[in-house]
Amino acid sequence: MTLEDAIKLAVLALAKTMEEPSPENIEVAVITVEEKKFKKISKEKVAKCLEEALKEAEEEEVAEKEEDYTELDSNY
Structure with a gap:
């Protein structure tokens, strides 16, 4: 996982807990090993x-x- 992917995942997790996610309501910071x-x-x-x-x-x-729909169709 890249740093960019990790940031997206964190932002998505926060967004899913908010009624109206927006960049103004989310702050992100990172600390890299380098x-x-x-x-x-x-x-x-x-x-x-x-x-x-x-x-x-x-x-x-x-x-x-x-x-899911494809699976349902194949069952009939």
């Missing part, structure tokens, strides 16, 4: 990660539903 410094992620990057994470989650949901 730099060993606390680094706050910009609101722009949080917004991009939130948008991508929500889109990916929606696509996964659609794929799962299609798979």
